Amino acid sequence: MKHFRKICSALAMGLLATSSLGAExxxxxxxxxxxxxxxxxxxxxxxxxxxxxxxxxxxxxxVKNRSFEFPQHLMGWTAFxxxxxxxxxxxxxxxxxxxxxxxxxxxxxxxxxxxxxFGISVKEKxxxxxxxxARVPNGGKGVLEVLLVxxxxxxxxxxxxxxxxxxxxxxxxxxxxxxESPLTMADARLRLxxxxxxxxxxxxxxxSIDIEHVSxxxxxxWKGRENGMRKDLAQALADMKPGVFxxxxxxxxxxxxxxxRYQWKNSVGPVENRPLNENRWENxxxxxxxxxxxxxxxxxxxxFFQLCEDFGCEPLPVISCGLACQFQNDIRNEKNCHVPxxxxxxxIQDALDLVEFANGPADSxxxxxxxxxxxPEPFNLKFLGxxxxxxxxxxxxxxxxxxxxxxxxxxxxxxxxxxxxxKLIGTTGPNSEGWDFDLLQPKMKQLKVDxxxxxxxxxxxxxxxxxxxxxxxGRKGPKVFAGEYACHGTGKKWNHFETSLxxxxxxxxxxxxxxIVHMATYAPLFAHVKGWQWRPDAIWYDNLRSFKTVSYYxxxxxxxxxxxxxxxxxxxxxxxxxxxxxxxxxxxxxLDKDSNSYIVKVANTGDEPQxxxxxxxxxxxxxxxxxxxxxxxxxDNLDAENSLENPELITPQxxxxxxxxxxxxxxxxxxxFAVYIVK
Numbered sequence: 001m002k003h004f005r006k007i008c009s010a011l012a013m014g015l016l017a018t019s020s021l022g023a024e025x026x027x028x029x030x031x032x033x034x035x036x037x038x039x040x041x042x043x044x045x046x047x048x049x050x051x052x053x054x055x056x057x058x059x060x061x062x063v064k065n066r067s068f069e070f071p072q073h074l075m076g077w078t079a080f081x082x083x084x085x086x087x088x089x090x091x092x093x094x095x096x097x098x099x100x101x102x103x104x105x106x107x108x109x110x111x112x113x114x115x116x117x118f119g120i121s122v123k124e125k126x127x128x129x130x131x132x133x134a135r136v137p138n139g140g141k142g143v144l145e146v147l148l149v150x151x152x153x154x155x156x157x158x159x160x161x162x163x164x165x166x167x168x169x170x171x172x173x174x175x176x177x178x179x180e181s182p183l184t185m186a187d188a189r190l191r192l193x194x195x196x197x198x199x200x201x202x203x204x205x206x207x208s209i210d211i212e213h214v215s216x217x218x219x220x221x222w223k224g225r226e227n228g229m230r231k232d233l234a235q236a237l238a239d240m241k242p243g244v245f246x247x248x249x250x251x252x253x254x255x256x257x258x259x260x261r262y263q264w265k266n267s268v269g270p271v272e273n274r275p276l277n278e279n280r281w282e283n284x285x286x287x288x289x290x291x292x293x294x295x296x297x298x299x300x301x302x303x304f305f306q307l308c309e310d311f312g313c314e315p316l317p318v319i320s321c322g323l324a325c326q327f328q329n330d331i332r333n334e335k336n337c338h339v340p341x342x343x344x345x346x347x348i349q350d351a352l353d354l355v356e357f358a359n360g361p362a363d364s365x366x367x368x369x370x371x372x373x374x375x376p377e378p379f380n381l382k383f384l385g386x387x388x389x390x391x392x393x394x395x396x397x398x399x400x401x402x403x404x405x406x407x408x409x410x411x412x413x414x415x416x417x418x419x420x421x422x423k424l425i426g427t428t429g430p431n432s433e434g435w436d437f438d439l440l441q442p443k444m445k446q447l448k449v450d451x452x453x454x455x456x457x458x459x460x461x462x463x464x465x466x467x468x469x470x471x472x473x474g475r476k477g478p479k480v481f482a483g484e485y486a487c488h489g490t491g492k493k494w495n496h497f498e499t500s501l502x503x504x505x506x507x508x509x510x511x512x513x514x515x516i517v518h519m520a521t522y523a524p525l526f527a528h529v530k531g532w533q534w535r536p537d538a539i540w541y542d543n544l545r546s547f548k549t550v551s552y553y554x555x556x557x558x559x560x561x562x563x564x565x566x567x568x569x570x571x572x573x574x575x576x577x578x579x580x581x582x583x584x585x586x587x588x589x590x591l592d593k594d595s596n597s598y599i600v601k602v603a604n605t606g607d608e609p610q611x612x613x614x615x616x617x618x619x620x621x622x623x624x625x626x627x628x629x630x631x632x633x634x635x636d637n638l639d640a641e642n643s644l645e646n647p648e649l650i651t652p653q654x655x656x657x658x659x660x661x662x663x664x665x666x667x668x669x670x671x672x673f674a675v676y677i678v679k
Contacts, residue, residue, distance in 0.1 A: 024611045025582075028570050029589045029598065032618035035566035036515035038590060041314050041383075043559035044244030044521045045237055046484060047304070049252055049295060050281045050534055051527035056117030057541065058237075058526060059299035060230040062128070062216040063114050063190060064292065068096040069276040075292050081110025081194070089212050090133065090172040093266070093275040097212035099137070100194040102205055110194040110206075113149070114214065118530040119187035121543030122148060127219045129226065130190075131176035133212040133272065134167045142167045142207040145193040146177065150185065160185070164195075167209050178219065186544055190216060213272045223310065227271050227298060232546050233526065236539050238311050240552070241559040244519050246316040247304040250388045250455075250484060252280045252295075253318050254325040257337055261320045264354055267300025268369055274300060280325065281533055288533040302370065305358060305379040316425070316519075317354060318385035321407045322347045326390060327430070341406045348414045355381060355419050383423045385483075386411045389455060391429035391436040392443070404429075405443050412447060423450035425481055432456035445477035451518060453483040459490045463502040464605060467577030467586055470513035480516055484523035486536055486551065495536040497650055497671075498638035500550035504673040505586035505603035507558055509577055512588045514566050522555050529644065540644070547647035553633060557652060557675050561599045561631075563590025569600065576602075583610050600676040604668045614664040614676070626679045628659040634672035 047053065055061060064076035073085045073096050081103040089097040103110045114120070122128065136142045144165045149158040160182060165175050192211065196204050221228025222235070248262050255261035266275050274297035282293040301317065308315040322339035329337035339347060353366050358381035360367030367378070390404035408426055415422060426449035429436040444452040456462070470480065487499035487506075503522070510517050527537035538552040548556075569576060569589035576587035584606025590599045604610050616625065631652040642649050652675075657666050659678060668674055 023583055023608075024613060025571060025585060027576065027587060027600070027612060027614045029600065029614060029616050030568045030570075030618055031591070031598070031616050033568050034591055035568065037565055038511070038514045038563055039243070039518045041244040041519045042511075042514060042517075042562055043555060044242040044246065044313060044316075044519060045240055045525055046246040046250075046521035046523045047526075048249035048524050049279060050249070050524050051537060052117065052290075052293070052531035053524070053526035054299045055294070055296050056528055056531060058229050058233045059296075060217050060221050060228050061296065061298055062116050062120050062218075063214050064117055065114075065294075066215050066296065067091070067094040067213050067272070067276070068098060069094050070292065070294055074098075076115055078113045078115075079111075080113075081108060083110060083112065086210070089210075091212070091273040093273050094213070097210050099208055099210050100192075101208040102194075106196075111192050112211070113189050113191040115189060117543070118528065119151065119543060120148070120190055120216070121186045122181035122184065122188055123544065124181060124184045126181055128179045128181070128216050129176060129219050130179050130216045131174060132214040133172050133174050134165075135170055135172045135210050136167055136207050137170060137210055138207060139170050140168075140207050141197055142209040143195050143197050144209060144211075145195050146179070147191040147193065148179065148181065148185075149189050149191050151187045151189055159191070160188075172210075172212070179216070184544070186542070190214075227303070229299070229303070229307070233539065233541060234307070234310075236546065236548060236552075237307070240556050242311055242313040243559065243562070244314045244316050244383070244521070245304070245308045245311065246318060246385065246483060246521055248301070248317070250318070250523070251325055251327075253320055253388045254280070254323060254390075255320075256280050256283070256325055256328050258320075258322075258324050258339065261324065262295075263350070264301045264317070264319065265350065267297040268302050268357065268373065271298050274298065285533050290531060290533070293531075301354070301357070302373050302375070306375070309379065314383060315358070315379060315381055316383045316385060317381070318388060319351050319354065320347060321387035321390060321404065321411060323387065323390050323403065323407065326403075338403070341410060344407060344410050348411055351384065351386070351411060351415060352418055355384070355415070355422065381422070383425060384415065385425040385453065387427055389430040390427055392439055394435060394439050397435060404440070405447060408449075409447055412449070425449060425451045425453055426478070427453040430455055432458065432462075449478050451479045451481045453481045455484040456482075457484070457486055457488050459488060460499065460502055463487045463506045464578055466506065467509050467579070468575070469509055470517055471509070471575065471577075473513070473516050475516060479518040482510060482517060482520040484521065486522055488536070492639065493535060494641065495540075495549040495551060496639045496641045497550050497635040499536065500554050501603060501605060501633070501671060501673055503551055504554045504601075504633070505578060505605050507554070508586045508588035508601055508603065511558070511590065511601065512566060512569075512575060522551060542644060545644050545647075547642050547644055549642055550633060550650050553650075553652055554673065557631060557633075558601070561590075561592070561601075561675050561677060563592040563599050564594060565591045567591050567598065578605065583608070585610060596679065598678045600664075600678070601674070602668060602676070603673045604670060607670050609667050609669050612664075612666050612668055614666075616662045616664075616678070619662050624661055625659045625664065628657045628664055628676055628678040630655050630657045630666065631675040631677075632669075632672060633674070634669050638671060
């Protein structure tokens with residue numbers, strides 16, 4: 001056997017083009033000791049509206065401030081000629097609109113022009129659905145010209161598309177048309193001209209036109225929906241094979257103040273009547289300030305539930321517990337940032353109503369809202385998160401103060417009484433260790449939550465030294481949801497290969513402890529290259545293109561090859577978790593009963609290639625390994641990253657690897673992550 005291993009090693013070295021052979025590392029996978037079931041929710045996605053993730057990102061609306069409800073009502077627009085912003089429009093929660101009137105001379109123009117989100121970007125021969133609500137306030141007819149114009153004024157002509165809409169009557173109506181772009185342009189503008197009915201040079205009075213909710217979407221959205229998602233970004237999420245989808249965010253759930261918190265009831269119903277919300281991330285970082293960052297709620301709770309259904313994953317909405325962001329407020333001193341425990345009725349009712357919206361019959365109050373939006377069947381909600389990164393205070397840090405847990409108990413008591421089958425998720429605060437974590441973790445057990453949410457954005461050393469994090473967790477009580485995590489490089493806080501590798505290493509410990517860890521979601525998910533505030537992130541994009549980071553591919557590999565049950569994997573009778581005598585290796589193994597295969601994941605965080613001899617111990621008599629393939633993530637440049645210009649610089653590379661009887665022998669390059677699928 002030893003001689004055979006050397007032959008297999010030589011073959012593997014040739015396949016992997018490694019230049020030197022490191023130490024031999026004998027792994028043993030015990031196939032007889034089938035361990036914990038791996039939950040379908042194990043690997044998922046977490047959406048937060050940060051970095052222009054919703055408007056300007058996943059939500060495919062191309063018009064900024066489409067309902068003129070920004071605090072500066074024409075922010076994002078340039079208006080000219082004779083115009084007026086009015087506030088008695090047809091939509092109660094979006095009352096503002098613009099009246100365009102006769103400029104008074106045939107050589108003058110009245111109109112309005114929108115800049116979009118970092119430009120309005122169109123593709124050659126692609127079509128776009130333009131719509132607006134409009135009326136002629138004095139009756140009769142009016143004409144609007146709808147143009148796409150080139151923002152580069154050096155060209156001979158600004159406009160490159162032109163169509164007309166005839167508006168008729170005093171009543172508000174929705175009008176629409178389809179625009180086909182003759183060219184690709186990243187930084188166009190949408191322009192609306194008021195014009196005479198008989199032509200732009202006619203000597204006639206022009207009727208005023210009122211316009212509201214001006215909108216433009218690609219016709220080719222995800223699933224072809226009118227109020228749809230950007231297709232490439234939604235497809236990227238589907239390709240991650242998520243088991244759970246946490247939404248609508250973290251800190252935006254809390255808000256900088258309570259008025260700014262995410263309120264799910266504002267995000268459902270007709271899209272024209274969903275009120276604007278100031279985004280909590282608008283002012284958070286002065287060095288990355290975006291004063292025009294607001295939430296249209298066009299991507300709302302109905303759309304989130306719909307996406308979960310599309311992806312085949314469990315929805316996990318998170319709701320406010322009555323505490324605004326504790327990072328930004330001292331709840332011991334400030335009155336406007338928390339709801340007293342005895343005044344939480346409205347917030348608790350919002351939670352109960354959300355469950356009814358998701359699961360109630362179509363003739364219930366909130367089930368009817370869902371049905372009227374086109375989904376009479378329930379969404380089958382099973383999980384609900386209460387609060388985000390809340391915490392309590394101890395004697396040293398402000399005196400005994402159950403700021404979060406007193407509120408959590410009020411929610412828990414009410415929800416469990418009404419919906420005992422629903423699984424509730426608490427939190428251990430914003431840190432992975434320390435006084436606040438130590439204070440909250442035992443309280444989650446006392447309150448009998450089903451899971452608690454851990455967050456950790458930590459540096460390289462933390463990820464390399466926490467391979468055993470979950471090995472020692474108590475097995476009784478709540479399960480763990482690693483709800484936000486990412487490796488943030490020291491002095492290198494961007495998406496480079498090295499930090500993604502260490503995330504992959506850490507996830508072997510998550511997988512090995514699938515009996516206690518039931519969910520894990522990398523964060524944040526999305527970032528616009530011109531509008532980011534936080535990095536690293538999983539998926540980056542401009543208005544026309546997108547790319548997936550190495551961290552994305554790590555998550556995708558784990559989710560795609562999740563397996564069904566944990567198998568013990570040891571080296572010298574110990575778990576492989578980056579210990580001093582393990583040559584920088586991290587590893588885990590699973591059985592996939594559905595595909596009749598063993599799956600081994602190995603991260604080599606060391607500086608030398610490592611020889612792996614993986615023995616599958618205890619296989620049934622007369623059975624053998626039939627084939628094996630390797631999916632490898634590797635880069636010689638640890639700072640390398642994918643980009644819009646080179647989106648596939650680092651992607652999983654597939655190859656066959658030699659296998660004989662019950663042993664797989666391979667050489668794993670330095671600084672690399674591999675998944676081995678063995679039939």
